[in-house]
Amino acid sequence: MVPPDLAQYALFLGLVLLATPPAGRAMERIFTGDAGFLERLLGPLERGIYRLMGVDPKAGMDWKEQAWAFCLTGLAGAAGLFGLLMLQQHLPGPPSTPSLTTPMTWDLALNTAVSFATGTTWQAYSGETTLRHATQMLGLVTQGFLAGGTGLALGMAFIRGFACRKETRSLGNFWADFIRGVLYLLLPLALLLALALVGQGTVMAFRDHLALTPLRGGRQLLALGPAAALESIKNLGSNGGGFFAANGAHPLANPTPLTNFLGMLAIVILPAGLTHTFGRMTRRRDAGWMLFAVMTLLFTLGLCGLHVAEAARSAALPAAVAPGPNLEGKEVRFGLAQTVLAGVASSNGACGSSAAQPGSFSPLGGGVLLFNMLLGEVAYGGLGTGLVGMLMAALVAVFLGGLMIGRSPEYMGKAVRAREVRLAILYALIMPLTVLALSAVAVATRAGQAGFSGNPGARQFTEVVFAYASCAANNGQAMGGLSANSPFWNLTTALAMLLGRFGTGTLAFALAGALAGQRRRPRSAGSLPVGSLLFGGLLFCTVVVVTGLSFLPALVLGPVAESLTTFP
């Protein structure tokens, strides 16, 4: 690695480390009842929303009520967005109808509605040829806040399951967590970040495609729009779906290295900060920092892997071309380091906002992105969901550790009994079952194969696994070689997204409920040292081995086989 690349990675990780304690403290304060001056400003609005909803924000909700609230908010969002998409040709405003060349079929509308309501933001359409600005704002920007906010509320409920000392049924109030997260965290941060993006060149204009005559004649149709509004919340809410088809690679969406860097920080800082919120609320900061350390190790290994894979000379280049990284599908302003940073942050962060086209990554580079998603997106991960995934892995780890040393397994003073282990294992199984079963159907049927392009065979297999992994992990990144706008792909990927969001979410609420139903036992000589390096190592190995065992055959048939055949 050359020094400037290394400096960019080091600065990123350093800033994440510095930001974790304040971000974690701020989230603890917001969700335990004091959001400071913002609360004085927006408090009346918050209380008005509760009154309209007819909820008491102080009333505790048990895990079933929380799970219903989580799923119903997602379904309401999906239904509303589906309606908006089907009606959008009648909506006023730019872009004018002739520019919208991709027809909004019912299956594409369904896929897009599910995709944004689950925070996946898989995009089987191109923004600039399919959607009106009104749809992007009212539909997609709103879902960015909704999906981000409900994910955060899930994370808070999960933390409370560990933190409560006495037996209780209450995991806090879902609606209060959700509305407060949106009002006091996501909305102000999104506004600040969006303004910074516009300052760097991200477009924010309500106007039609602009027809202009370029310098050397001809005609260029320039798509503009209120992109900055979506570009900021897509990263903060770990959604990832961009305004334009090229997403984070588009110069009017992500115009400078700084916008890319800020966007990646926006993906990572809140999920990383939640580890600290967890440590503070459970009064075991060492345990929070150990989760942070394992996440950082996974993230750093991803950076190294992707950097090495994409720095290597592309097999497609003839001898007349100078040495250099694999720039096919990448942008000059980002070069290698910013592309690698974006690839790792977004594939680990349940956020598909790539700054390049993963479809042209090297076999092993694409494999690194795929592996990150298959890990369940726990290296900081999605907003709220990343911490949940890592804690699920921690429960499996203490169970394994307990078996090895013959102690009854417990984590943070909560016993890991048959019910907890069963839920954690079911949670871990959703990903492999969904991804592998749907991939098998896709490669075995003509409707699935119809999505293949001319890429080599092993690559096509990677593209299929990548698509379902991305949807099941609610990531949304795609290898663009796959043509995914067909009824088969739209419906099967939507199924993967629903399972990945509401299946895992319901299990997480159930587990939080089971933990809250236990008295928290004080630390004793018999407790597992969950803040120790030894436990960190066990957790790291659990995350990697569970994923590895589930997906090794698929990874060998895809990225590994392709890399062996591409470099003879």
Next chain:
Amino acid sequence: MNPQVRPALIAFLTLTVLTGLAYPLLLAGLARMAFPDQAAGSLIRKDGRLVGSRLIEQVFTGQGDFWGRPSATLGADGQPLPCNAANSGGANLAPGNPALRQAILARVAALRAADPEQPGPIPVDLVTASGSGLDPHISPGAALYQAHRVAKARGLGEAEVLALVRSHTESPQFGFLGEARVNVLELNLALDAIPAR
């Protein structure tokens, strides 16, 4: 009816108004006040005529122009239409795809044919398609590589063109963030501003 249905629907509706309407409109207002040019798309005018956006690549194929990166964007009919700023995207070809190899060989041949006197190795970014198909930049190396051809076609001294390239090279932000780069449209506009001899 499940007691969470009403709060879910009301939350969806109120947040649609708040985050889907109020937030973008407030942002648009602030953006227009603070950064009017950037918010409008960084548009460039020449002699009062709109000629493009400084952030969006244009097609340059003349001997006297600097060329930008290969663009794999498609037209509405699905046929190749380079630098189509109404349909961004890359080629999505895998490194092992023979079609990528063929495309790169054709680009190499075109660059060699345009300037047979330039024997040096060709910078990677000149023969690989960008991610957006609209990348407005090339690397400084890619600009220097073309300087000889441009100078000859325009009847300028090569040193003069090289100096222009250097003055149009943007450093990495804050000295280390991202890569050094040259904006092709701005460079060609600057070339046009040099009076013919």
